Amino acid sequence: MDKKLIPTKKTVVWGINKRKGDHEGLVLGERGFFKLDHVASMIWEKIDGNHTVEEIIKSISSNFPSVSPNIIENDIMELLNNLSKDGLISFEYKPLELLLHEKNRRVLSKGERDIDIFLCSVPSPYPREMVRLKLISFPPLGIGYIASFLEQYGFKVECANLSALDNEQIVEIIEKIIIEKSPKIIGFSVNTEQCNSAITLANFCKNLNPEIIVVVGGAHPTFKDLEMLKTSYVDVVVRNEGEITMLELAKFYLEGEGDLNQIKGISFKNKNGEIRRNPNRSFIENLDSLPFPKRDIYPFEKQYLNFRALPVSTSRGCPHNCVFCSAGSLSGGRYRMRSPKNVAEEIKSLKERGINIFHFVDDTVTAFPKRLMEICDALEPLDIEWSAESRVDVISRNKNLVKSMKKAGCVALQFGIESPYQSVLDSLNKKIKVHEIIKAIEFAREEDITVAGSMIIGLPNDTFEDVQKAIDFGIELERKFGVAIFFGILTPFPGTQLFESPEKFGIRIHSFNHDEYILANSVISTKYLSKNELTWLYIDGLRRALENMPKEWIKIQNKIGS
Numbered sequence: 304m305d306k307k308l309i310p311t312k313k314t315v316v317w318g319i320n321k322r323k324g325d326h327e328g329l330v331l332g333e334r335g336f337f338k339l340d341h342v343a344s345m346i347w348e349k350i351d352g353n354h355t356v357e358e359i360i361k362s363i364s365s366n367f368p369s370v371s372p373n374i375i376e377n378d379i380m381e382l383l384n385n386l387s388k389d390g391l392i393s394f395e396y397k398p399l400e401l402l403l404h405e406k407n408r409r410v411l412s413k414g415e416r417d418i419d420i421f422l423c424s425v426p427s428p429y430p431r432e433m434v435r436l437k438l439i440s441f442p443p444l445g446i447g448y449i450a451s452f453l454e455q456y457g458f459k460v461e462c463a464n465l466s467a468l469d470n471e472q473i474v475e476i477i478e479k480i481i482i483e484k485s486p487k488i489i490g491f492s493v494n495t496e497q498c499n500s501a502i503t504l505a506n507f508c509k510n511l512n513p514e515i516i517v518v519v520g521g522a523h524p525t526f527k528d529l530e531m532l533k534t535s536y537v538d539v540v541v542r543n544e545g546e547i548t549m550l551e552l553a554k555f556y557l558e559g560e561g562d563l564n565q566i567k568g569i570s571f572k573n574k575n576g577e578i579r580r581n582p583n584r585s586f587i588e589n590l591d592s593l594p595f596p597k598r599d600i601y602p603f604e605k606q607y608l609n610f611r612a613l614p615v616s617t618s619r620g621c622p623h624n625c626v627f628c629s630a631g632s633l634s635g636g637r638y639r640m641r642s643p644k645n646v647a648e649e650i651k652s653l654k655e656r657g658i659n660i661f662h663f664v665d666d667t668v669t670a671f672p673k674r675l676m677e678i679c680d681a682l683e684p685l686d687i688e689w690s691a692e693s694r695v696d697v698i699s700r701n702k703n704l705v706k707s708m709k710k711a712g713c714v715a716l717q718f719g720i721e722s723p724y725q726s727v728l729d730s731l732n733k734k735i736k737v738h739e740i741i742k743a744i745e746f747a748r749e750e751d752i753t754v755a756g757s758m759i760i761g762l763p764n765d766t767f768e769d770v771q772k773a774i775d776f777g778i779e780l781e782r783k784f785g786v787a788i789f790f791g792i793l794t795p796f797p798g799t800q801l802f803e804s805p806e807k808f809g810i811r812i813h814s815f816n817h818d819e820y821i822l823a824n825s826v827i828s829t830k831y832l833s834k835n836e837l838t839w840l841y842i843d844g845l846r847r848a849l850e851n852m853p854k855e856w857i858k859i860q861n862k863i864g865s
């Protein structure tokens with residue numbers, strides 16, 4: 304083994320049990336959980352994508368001065384080889400930053416412009432192997448909507464989902480697009496965990512062409528506009544919805560029309576380098592007025608027929624305001640819906656292109672049962688399959704709605720269960736009842752709809768024992784009803800009440816490194832639980848949930864993909 308190689312974890316799911324003073328690790332690999340002893344855990348912690356094998360050996364040796372360095376070196380190499388054989392680490396991965404540093408600064412000659420705007424969603428720090436599980440490789444809708452809107456006005460736009468590519472491919476595609484097609488604007492779609500990658504890539508683009516305009520939008524920049532602009536690689540932040548704002552920006556930068564100071568919904572740096580935040584833009588009320596989103600998004604344009612499910616959005620926003628979720632503030636509390644006819648037309652047009660499976664990405668597609676009934680009536684003759692997320696309250700009160708959903712092709716539903724304790728649900732402003740959780744699951748299962756439920760580890764006021772009992776509750780739902788349970792650690796995303804006032808909920812935020820905001824490792828501690836205890840409880844919950852995962856869910860997941 305070349306000691307200059309950098310070993311990198313292929314999983315983000317691991318934890319060390321420090322509660323009882325021991326130092327034992329538990330790691331989730333593709334073939335289940337692996338236990339790591341004391342020393343192996345120390346080595347595992349060093350495998351962070353930044354240390355070479357040589358550096359890891361040096362650092363571990365310094366902890367054991369009385370042991371011969373040769374023995375330590377051999378043991379470490381053997382362990383690394385075994386971890387690699389078990390599929391837990393890889394040696395080929397190069398961090399994006401490293402790859403980009405290897406590239407020379409290149410200033411473009413001004414040529415003909417092939418495209419006006421390049422839009423992409425950026426990679427997350429998740430190891431690329433997670434992509435193989437198709438967790439993040441949907442063709443994204445946000446940039447798809449903006450692209451088709453801009454194309455209506457004659458702008459030439461190309462899109463890519465960089466989340467679905469490995470780092471070498473990302474560098475290659477960005478270079479190719481910027482050098483060969485010379486777009487004037489590059490736009491990045493950014494969630495919190497992707498914000499560091501977005502900044503790194505923005506820097507790379509500016510190096511390739513210092514005149515390119517970098518625009519960022521999406522859930523993270525909407526609330527962290529100043530943070531993004533301070534990096535100096537970002538020119539404009541688009542807050543909230545992007546279609547109309549991006550059109551005005553395109554007109555300004557490409558046609559010299561308008562004035563940045565007058566474009567609503569942007570934050571930007573003016574000529575003097577001062578940061579300006581313009582007033583908010585109002586939300587689009589008539590969603591039917593938008594063109595259907597562009598679906599030809601690299602690398603999906605040729606492959607998406609083989610892809611498992613295509614995302615469709617039938618509404619925007621959420622009328623609720625749960626303290627851990629940014630859906631309410633992202634949409635300014637404005638819930639807007641497409642007409643059933645408009646939704647059916649889009650699905651029909653995709654069906655004509657050979658697509659039969661869809662995933663409704665709405666925050667809550669069931670908010671207005673009457674509209675959903677009408678959508679179901681329109682979808683029934685199309686003979687398609689679909690999945691969606693829903694609140695439990697609506698489903699628990701509408702058995703007929705569930706029947707119609709089933710007839711219209713609904714094969715899977717995901718419910719936000721969050722907690723089995725009524726007082727905790729109330730403190731989250733979730734506005735659901737525990738009995739509604741059970742009822743909704745029963746109704747869906749009676750119609751043979753596969754059910755997944757998400758639950759949160761680390762809710763305010765939960766003790767170690769409370770969380771263990773909450774996990775028991777989730778496992779019981781798996782065993783009794785065949786529900787697939789997914790746990791996530793409470794994470795204070797920008798735009799949530801939890802982020803704005805953590806102290807109100809007895810939460811301490813320990814890390815503002817957004818790479819860590821992935822729900823699988825803790826960035827907080829609560830009144831009763833430390834950061835490590837939360838991670839450990841999460842892993843324990845995950846392990847038990849996977850052991851009891853209904854086979855039916857695995858089948859449906861292979862079909863739907865998320």
Ligand code: B12
Binds near residue numbers: 426446523
């Ligand atoms: C579908 C979805 C997913 C899919 C994404 C698939 C894909 N490739 O599209 C999957 C399941 C993979 C996923 C995963 C996760 N998700 Co998610 N997801 C969503 C969901 C439900 C819908 C997204 C969507 O398509 N919306 C419809 C489109 C039209 O809206 P949009 O994307 O917001 O885009 C508009 C604007 O934001 C803006 N805009 C967006 N990008 C850009 C770019 C530019 C240049 C401009 C100008 C404007 C702009 O303009 C668009 C059009 O108006 C949203 C909730 C929501 N309401 O948006 C959560 C949401 C985005 N997800 C969220 C989270 C937390 C996650 C996960 C961390 C959860 C997890 N660990 O499992 C991961 C992280 C993945 C990642 N790498 O970032 C949070 C993000 C919070 C945050 N601050 O980061 C959201 C907001 C949910 C919530 N309410 O908290 N997610």
Ligand code: SF4
Binds near residue numbers: 631
């Ligand atoms: S958790 Fe669900 S119901 Fe609550 S605000 Fe978010 S999307 Fe709406």
